[in-house]
Amino acid sequence: MKHADILIVDDERRYADMLARRLRLRGLTCKVCYDGQTAIDIIALEKFPMVILDLRLPDLYGTEVLTRIKAHRPETAVIILTGHGTEKDQEQCMARGAHSFMNKPLDIDLLMTIMDLIKETSA
Amino acid sequence: MMKLLNRIPALIWPRFHQKRDEHLNPYYTFQDYGQTWGMTIFILMSTALLPLIVMTLIYYQLIETSINTESLLRTERLASNARRAVTFFLEERLAALTFTANEMGYDRLSDSDRLTEVLQNLKLGFGGLTDLSVIADTGTQVTYAGPFNLEGKDYSNQPWFMECQQHNACVSEVFSGYRGVPHVVVAVKSMRPDGRFYVLRATLETERLIQALSSFKTGEHADIFLVNRDGLLQTPSQFYGGDDHHVNLTLPAYSDRTKAVMSTDRSGQPVAIGYAFIDTEIAPTAFILMVVKQKAGMMKVWLDLRSRINWLFAISAIIIIIVIILTSTVLVNKIFQADRQKAETMAMAERNSQLASIGQLAAGVAHEINNPLALINETAGYVKDLFMIKQQYKEDTELVEHIDTILDAVERCGTITRQLLGFARHFDVQTQPINLEDMVADVINFHKKEAEYRNITIHVDIPETIPLIETDRGKLQQIVLNLVNNAFQAISNGCFLDIQAAMDGPEHVRLSIRDNGCGISEAHLNKIFEPFFTTKKEGQGTGLGLSITYGLVQKLHGNIRVESKAEEGTTFVVTLPVQLKKEIQS
Numbered sequence: 001m002k003h004a005d006i007l008i009v010d011d012e013r014r015y016a017d018m019l020a021r022r023l024r025l026r027g028l029t030c031k032v033c034y035d036g037q038t039a040i041d042i043i044a045l046e047k048f049p050m051v052i053l054d055l056r057l058p059d060l061y062g063t064e065v066l067t068r069i070k071a072h073r074p075e076t077a078v079i080i081l082t083g084h085g086t087e088k089d090q091e092q093c094m095a096r097g098a099h100s101f102m103n104k105p106l107d108i109d110l111l112m113t114i115m116d117l118i119k120e121t122s123a
Numbered sequence: 124m125m126k127l128l129n130r131i132p133a134l135i136w137p138r139f140h141q142k143r144d145e146h147l148n149p150y151y152t153f154q155d156y157g158q159t160w161g162m163t164i165f166i167l168m169s170t171a172l173l174p175l176i177v178m179t180l181i182y183y184q185l186i187e188t189s190i191n192t193e194s195l196l197r198t199e200r201l202a203s204n205a206r207r208a209v210t211f212f213l214e215e216r217l218a219a220l221t222f223t224a225n226e227m228g229y230d231r232l233s234d235s236d237r238l239t240e241v242l243q244n245l246k247l248g249f250g251g252l253t254d255l256s257v258i259a260d261t262g263t264q265v266t267y268a269g270p271f272n273l274e275g276k277d278y279s280n281q282p283w284f285m286e287c288q289q290h291n292a293c294v295s296e297v298f299s300g301y302r303g304v305p306h307v308v309v310a311v312k313s314m315r316p317d318g319r320f321y322v323l324r325a326t327l328e329t330e331r332l333i334q335a336l337s338s339f340k341t342g343e344h345a346d347i348f349l350v351n352r353d354g355l356l357q358t359p360s361q362f363y364g365g366d367d368h369h370v371n372l373t374l375p376a377y378s379d380r381t382k383a384v385m386s387t388d389r390s391g392q393p394v395a396i397g398y399a400f401i402d403t404e405i406a407p408t409a410f411i412l413m414v415v416k417q418k419a420g421m422m423k424v425w426l427d428l429r430s431r432i433n434w435l436f437a438i439s440a441i442i443i444i445i446v447i448i449l450t451s452t453v454l455v456n457k458i459f460q461a462d463r464q465k466a467e468t469m470a471m472a473e474r475n476s477q478l479a480s481i482g483q484l485a486a487g488v489a490h491e492i493n494n495p496l497a498l499i500n501e502t503a504g505y506v507k508d509l510f511m512i513k514q515q516y517k518e519d520t521e522l523v524e525h526i527d528t529i530l531d532a533v534e535r536c537g538t539i540t541r542q543l544l545g546f547a548r549h550f551d552v553q554t555q556p557i558n559l560e561d562m563v564a565d566v567i568n569f570h571k572k573e574a575e576y577r578n579i580t581i582h583v584d585i586p587e588t589i590p591l592i593e594t595d596r597g598k599l600q601q602i603v604l605n606l607v608n609n610a611f612q613a614i615s616n617g618c619f620l621d622i623q624a625a626m627d628g629p630e631h632v633r634l635s636i637r638d639n640g641c642g643i644s645e646a647h648l649n650k651i652f653e654p655f656f657t658t659k660k661e662g663q664g665t666g667l668g669l670s671i672t673y674g675l676v677q678k679l680h681g682n683i684r685v686e687s688k689a690e691e692g693t694t695f696v697v698t699l700p701v702q703l704k705k706e707i708q709s
Contacts, residue, residue: 012498021505022501022508025508025512026508026512083493084493103541104494104500105493105496105501105534105537106504108508
């Protein structure tokens with residue numbers, strides 16, 4: 001079975017689904033989950049080249065999820081997508097191995113560019 | 124010296140009279156400093172000057188009373204002495220006549236030669252006698268010794284003769300009589316062996332009496348004379364002789380003692396009058412002795428004293444007034460300055476807390492709005508994706524434009540929420556040494572092209588004495604950039620921008636950014652740091668630039684203030700601690 005390209009982790013279901021739809025329209029395969037623990041569990045089973053991760057999750061804080069993902073699968077590129085990211089958050093995330101840090105509302109073209117970049121480097 | 128002179132008006136005319144900042148009015152303790160100043164001066168003056176005035180008036184009164192008393196006493200003493208002299212003068216001569224009449228007897232005295240001899244002896248012994256005569260009980264002159272030949276004259280109708288008959292002795296008023304020369308007659312009655320009486324009479328020269336009186340006269344303003352009980356002058360008066368030889372003063376009431384009273388003369392001048400009704404032991408007389416002293420003469424000492432008191436009073440009053448005005452001005456100025464400082468602090472504290480709560484509110488709103496905003500973004504984006512990628516409505520450009528409008532609006536909202544969150548959030552601050560001059564030069568570089576193009580002169584004056592500042596580079600850069608941006612938007616082509624730095628005490632540095640652009644009206648000046656306050660057209664500015672700058676300056680433990688006049692330009696002054704860490708610790 002072919003693995004999905006992207007795991008989207010965001011507690012706002014409609015938002016996560018909508019983003020997944022937009023990415024699918026662009027030819028990407030997406031999986032969606034709505035909390036941190038599920039995300040960690042999925043990552044343990046499956047391998048994703050990219051993860052789009054929100055920082056505010058109902059169970060775990062995004063940085064914690066990021067640490068776990070990077071610990072288990074260091075090759076996965078994690079893109080942080082948050083609504084209220086501060087400079088401090090950004091610094092922390094980058095230090096823990098995030099690939100990039102983006103704010104909501106999202107510029108989809110910028111996200112696509114970043115993803116192309118990730119694909120190129122991993123190829 | 125000139126500097127000091129220039130400062131005097133400011134000392135007397137207090138600073139609080141100058142127009143003060145209207146926005147501080149609600150915070151002043153006293154609303155009317157002019158009134159406070161006036162009241163202080165009034166109260167101090169009343170308490171200081173009133174006792175001085177009362178004391179001076181009491182002193183006046185006391186001195187005047189004591190001078191009156193003193194002059195009355197002196198006048199009385201003078202009158203008393205003069206009375207004794209006049210009484211003695213008359214008594215002495217009456218006694219001599221009595222002695223002569225008793226010793227010689229009628230027979231010997233009626234001998235003309237003997238009488239002449241007696242006159243010679245009396246003249247030698249006492250003097251002041253003109254003639255001597257013996258008058259029989261019929262009033263006919265029997266014998267006469269003297270310069271006039273008056274033998275055989277009848278005196279029976281003369282008042283002095285009648286009085287002598289009654290009282291055994293008499294002293295006449297001054298009169299001219301048969302001889303036509305003013306004189307006084309003294310006479311004594313004596314008995315002849317046959318039981319009839321005779322009178323021994325002597326004429327006294329008034330000259331002697333006048334001399335005796337004038338020897339008591341002291342000072343220019345004193346007068347001393349005799350009058351009879353009708354006010355007719357008996358001896359000449361220097362000042363008070365009126366027409367027909369009557370004295371032009373009110374005659375005092377009878378008293379057997381010497382007295383002195385305060386009175387006024389005919390011209391209304393105050394005078395002290397000493398008087399005595401003269402009576403001898405042997406015979407009563409019609410004489411009243413009067414001593415008149417003009418008060419003005421005695422007042423000279425008092426007038427000198429009064430002018431000295433007046434000077435003393437005036438000088439003390441002037442000194443007191445000056446000291447009071449200066450003290451009040453300095454004190455009220457001090458209070459005013461302290462009050463003003465307090466008002467400024469309170470106004471600033473209120474503005475700060477207002478800004479902080481606005482910031483919190485704004486951040487909360489931004490926070491809540493961001494999620495639905497993101498959802499709108501993705502949904503609209505998805506619809507657009509459907510159109511574009513699925514090719515379904517690709518040709519319908521109008522629909523795509525509508526979607527783009529939604530996406531644009533979302534993007535703008537996103538920018539605003541990000542800025543709002545930035546305004547309220549407490550970011551970590553990382554300090555590093557910064558050369559202010561280099562930093563400003565970096566910022567100016569951003570605008571170099573625009574300045575050249577718009578012909579704007581940028582003048583930077585940052586002295587080398589400004590030390591390296593330990594603060595957050597990114598935030599300071601943002602502050603300077605925002606303020607310079609702001610200035611560039613305010614000025615028109617051909618204006619100037621002036622950036623200056625100076626030390627503000629040893630621990631703070633002050634950066635001023637001044638432009639001569641359109642300025643900020645007074646009504647707007649208090650609001651410019653509030654989020655969303657903008658004078659730009661809708662859509663051209665978010666109104667967050669200066670509130671973010673304000674937030675950044677607060678984070679760097681500095682403060683920012685603005686001075687501006689509409690149409691003249693604006694100056695932003697940012698004061699920052701040289702060492703941020705030290706400031707945070709303290």
